[in-house]
Amino acid sequence: MPLNEIVIIDYGVGNLLSVKRGLEHCGAKVLVTSKPEEILNAAKVILPGVGAFKKAMKALDNLGLVKVIQEVANRKINLLGICLGMQLLLDESDEFGLTKGLGLIPGRVVAIPTKNDDGMINKIPHIGWSKLINSEGISYWNEGILKTLGRSDSSYFIHSYMALTNNNKYTIAYCLYGSKKIPAVIQRDRIIGCQFHPEKSGEVGLKILRDFCES
Numbered sequence: 001m002p003l004n005e006i007v008i009i010d011y012g013v014g015n016l017l018s019v020k021r022g023l024e025h026c027g028a029k030v031l032v033t034s035k036p037e038e039i040l041n042a043a044k045v046i047l048p049g050v051g052a053f054k055k056a057m058k059a060l061d062n063l064g065l066v067k068v069i070q071e072v073a074n075r076k077i078n079l080l081g082i083c084l085g086m087q088l089l090l091d092e093s094d095e096f097g098l099t100k101g102l103g104l105i106p107g108r109v110v111a112i113p114t115k116n117d118d119g120m121i122n123k124i125p126h127i128g129w130s131k132l133i134n135s136e137g138i139s140y141w142n143e144g145i146l147k148t149l150g151r152s153d154s155s156y157f158i159h160s161y162m163a164l165t166n167n168n169k170y171t172i173a174y175c176l177y178g179s180k181k182i183p184a185v186i187q188r189d190r191i192i193g194c195q196f197h198p199e200k201s202g203e204v205g206l207k208i209l210r211d212f213c214e215s
Contacts, residue, residue: 013056014082019048022206046082053161073191090165095111128156
């Protein structure tokens with residue numbers, strides 16, 4: 001396997017082809033696989049995901065990939081979770097009953113509130129383009145996968161649950177849905193999560209994927 005190859009984990013849940021095409025557009029060599037040895041030998045790893053948390057964790061467990069992904073983190077291989085893949089990085093989720101996650105970033109996945117502070121209703125799921133806002137005091141914005149973005153750039157979201165970290169330092173950027181802050185990018189060391197879909201976010205998303213490839 002080439003040293004610069006990026007592995008996309010294939011566990012039957014995720015937009016594999018669109019993520020692969022986005023990475024290849026950025027010049028990356030990409031392998032889509034569920035084989036543990038190929039995942040652990042990757043230069044970088046991406047965990048995509050769409051759908052329900054419980055189903056996704058079951059799929060990973062059935063393929064014996066839970067410990068593999070945890071070992072990716074232990075080996076300090078750059079790991080990017082996208083949408084549901086970001087949520088799986090946390091300790092647990094409330095979706096369809098309490099389900100244990102990968103436990104790589106301390107936190108919990110909860111439903112997006114249906115009401116704003118003023119009583120106005122938020123439509124669920126959150127679908128569409130939202131502006132990325134840097135979290136106060138966070139330096140990763142200038143150093144990590146958001147380093148080439150402008151402070152008014154937007155990305156494409158589609159989700160009903162959000163990933164709340166136990167420590168504010170792990171939330172790098174957020175978006176506003178009504179009056180509610182929704183974590184948009186989380187990070188702990190080399191483990192990163194994007195709640196939005198960079199592969200569906202046009203030039204902004206390509207910048208993020210390119211920065212991940214080059215990190």
